[in-house]
Amino acid sequence: MQAYQDLTKQFVSTHPDFYGARIIFTNHRHAKLSVVAAAVKEAMQLKKDFPDFLAGFDLVGREDQGRTLWYFRDALALPAEKGVTLPYFFHAGETDVEGTEVDQNLLDALLLNTSRIGHGFALQRHPVAKDLSRKRGVAVEVCPISNQVLKLVKDLRNHPAAALMMENHPLVISSDDPAMFGSCALSFDFYEAFVGFGGLNSHIGSLKQLAVNSIRWRSEEALVLWQRRWTEFVAKNSFLKTN
Template identity: 35%
Template sequence: MNYGFAIKSGDGNNENDHAGTVQLLADVLGDGLPKIQASGLTFYGVKLIYACLRSITKKHMKWCMHTCIELKQKFPDLICGFDLQGQEDAGQPLAYWIPELLDMRARDHGGDTDINLFDAILLGTKRIGHGFSIIKYPLLMQLCKEKKIAIETCPISNEVLGLCPTTKAHDLPILLSNCVPCTINSDDPGSWGASVFYHDFYQALMGSNNLSIPGLRVIADWSIEQSCMNSDMQEKVYRDFEEKWFVFCQWIIDAYGQ
């Protein structure tokens, strides 16, 4: 959810404020979730990360943080984090926002530039978006392992934006070989014409000879462990996934086994 965008009201004459926008989503989920589950489809709900651009003024940043906290208080089951977005070397570094960020627990987008990685971890982040340059710093990788900080890798986005020449040169295999918690994400699927994150999983699998079915299972487990779901929901999702994984593996054996 980006503070710079607004959704029109039903009649198209007015713009919903942020609370109105989140309320709209809450209403849709309240009506639609039981129907989706009754149809047999797997859907566990959604979470929102409130995002603002790192290039805005401190006055606007404080407004964003205050709004995010208000939304979290009003919609505790929907709002799950706060993020700074935008090209890192074209906006303010995380260090610029330390006084503001120390007032709230932050979920940071960092790692396109080296210094932001250090600051993100020092600020107590739980996840790091991209984290593309972290493999240059073994100490930071070790800290991510110890503190269970997930690296949100985005293979297709990193290739499209020129951070790596091809998916084969992506950092994901290095992170996995060092047991750094990772998730596979789509970053901006609409911009790449991708279908959620299925394409990214395929690219990651095809881009590394060392990433196989067991490796994908580890990434899937990390995705559940590092999610914003509460422990009860995580256990439910894990049980459901375990059943589907068993069916999937059995299909591979039946279809391709000797």
């Protein structure tokens, strides 16, 4: 963690327009309860030692082949029991089948006060959970290319995120595993979200809002920096119109 932090500071010193980076500490959802409990305790200590660099904790790995969030409830309750603030960024609801344990992960993620929902493909089928996440400002981290590659959706115009976008639910765009999928980091995912989710009504303002969301749920300071760059970009391209 110290090495990551030092390298980030070094890079920022020579690239002032790069805001920085933060780490989400993770463990695998295939692990035993005792292993995840130890990982949560380690994350709690790292949050104390690196308060501005460690963002929080998550469980990774395929949901349908791993254990549920509810299975790890005792481990995940440790920070609250100890009076420690450790934000969660849970992957949850990466499924197109209602009623499965993966589907239920969405509800447990919200009960465990997750700061963000990774994938959240099933959220549209849970009106109460969807309303709760919107009111809490819990953004859904949408991974368009990943969802297509894993055959959750064939046509992005039918992606649940398209409806969430129309309802003004907070969305952020992620690339999931770009190297594995042969995509170019966030660029390809942003393009697919722009074209697929917004449809014929998409415009430069839609693209701006997707970008703003991705930064707003990260840092207000970074948003100020991005807004300055955006204004410069629009000024240099007079054919663009935005508010």
